[in-house]
Amino acid sequence: DTGVSQDPRHKITKRGQNVTFRCDPISEHNRLYWYRQTLGQGPEFLTYFQNEAQLEKSRLLSDRFSAERPKGSFSTLEIQRTEQGDSAMYLCASSPRVVYQETQYFGPGTRLLVL
Amino acid sequence: TQLLEQSPQFLSIQEGENLTVYCNSSSVFSSLQWYRQEPGEGPVLLVTVVTGGEVKKLKRLTFQFGDARKDSSLHITAAQPGDTGLYLCAGTDRGSTLGRLYFGRGTQLTVWP
Numbered sequence: 152d153t154g155v156s157q158d159p160r161h162k163i164t165k166r167g168q169n170v171t172f173r174c175d176p177i178s179e180h181n182r183l184y185w186y187r188q189t190l191g192q193g194p195e196f197l198t199y200f201q202n203e204a205q206l207e208k209s210r211l212l213s214d215r216f217s218a219e220r221p222k223g224s225f226s227t228l229e230i231q232r233t234e235q236g237d238s239a240m241y242l243c244a245s246s247p248r249v250v251y252q253e254t255q256y257f258g259p260g261t262r263l264l265v266l
Numbered sequence: 267t268q269l270l271e272q273s274p275q276f277l278s279i280q281e282g283e284n285l286t287v288y289c290n291s292s293s294v295f296s297s298l299q300w301y302r303q304e305p306g307e308g309p310v311l312l313v314t315v316v317t318g319g320e321v322k323k324l325k326r327l328t329f330q331f332g333d334a335r336k337d338s339s340l341h342i343t344a345a346q347p348g349d350t351g352l353y354l355c356a357g358t359d360r361g362s363t364l365g366r367l368y369f370g371r372g373t374q375l376t377v378w379p
Contacts, residue, residue: 193369242308257308
């Protein structure tokens with residue numbers, strides 16, 4: 152396994168369009184996270200899955216955002232009616248379940264530009 | 267308000283110099299990770315520290331976790347141009363069982379040949 156993969160790597164869309172991103176975690180990692188990173192900032196937590204269950208959502212995740220992880224494998228993040236403020240790098244990470252050591256491994260990210 | 271404060275925000279040095287970057291918080295963390303990020307890429311894990319006072323070495327990089335598990339430092343010896351990148355620290359809140367990471371804003375390091 153070569154690590155966390157994300158698709159697409161880049162996405163340019165017009166304001167108001169819907170976009171969907173995919174994340175494939177490291178095999179057998181049961182935890183999957185989505186983060187968003189804007190220029191000059193560190194990544195900010197969006198949501199978290201343990202297997203197929205979405206256990207936590209940040210207040211950053213407005214109603215226009217939805218994430219799924221069917222069958223506890225890959226995950227998708229959809230943004231509906233995109234806004235220019237959604238332009239950012241969307242990062243996915245996965246981790247094994249190790250008590251007291253939440254090491255997360257990140258994918259290369261999907262860079263979104265909303266025109 | 268950032269849970270983790272990193273300093274300095276920018277650092278520009280010549281090849282061969284030593285440097286230290288800091289990651290500070292008023293919160294206690296169960297673990298803390300350091301990542302390096304290149305432009306347009308995701309963060310790449312460098313190290314995870316778990317025990318207060320722990321020191322880990324990765325070639326020319328030395329990481330230390332504070333005794334109280336509220337702060338950490340990264341020291342680079344004899345920096346090289348390949349060390350250029352954004353260094354991010356991230357911690358897991360001790361009170362959280364869900365494992366989300368809280369990131370600092372990062373230190374942008376540039377090493378000139």
